Amino acid sequence: MPEKKIPERRCAGCMQSFPKASLIRITASEQGLVIDDQKAPGRGVYLCPRLECARLAEKKNAIARGLKRPVSREDMDRLMKMINEIDLNGDPDGGHADAK
Numbered sequence: 261m262p263e264k265k266i267p268e269r270r271c272a273g274c275m276q277s278f279p280k281a282s283l284i285r286i287t288a289s290e291q292g293l294v295i296d297d298q299k300a301p302g303r304g305v306y307l308c309p310r311l312e313c314a315r316l317a318e319k320k321n322a323i324a325r326g327l328k329r330p331v332s333r334e335d336m337d338r339l340m341k342m343i344n345e346i347d348l349n350g351d352p353d354g355g356h357a358d359a360k
Contacts, residue, residue: 266280271307272307272313272320273312273314273317273320273322274316283308283309284296284306284343285297286304286305286323287303288327289302292335293331305326309347311344315340
């Protein structure tokens with residue numbers, strides 16, 4: 261029986277591919293960014309749960325480009341705060357143990 265393929269997505273910050281479940285999905289709605297809702301409808305951008313990757317994505321404007329719409333300063337601040345909390349309390353490898 262063939263192995264089940266694990267879906268992968270590319271981080272908008274570091275540009276490495278990881279299993280989809282280990283990344284944070286960001287989508288846009290009328291009210292702003294929807295963060296880490298794997299079922300939210302619409303175009304999505306993925307980020308590693310590391311502050312370094314979020315900063316890199318912000319510097320490259322990768323989230324706004326990926327969503328094809330501008331991202332407000334408030335939404336970016338909220339995203340950075342959330343990722344900072346995950347990065348400080350979460351996985352010591354920040355999800356990069358599975359990097360290819």
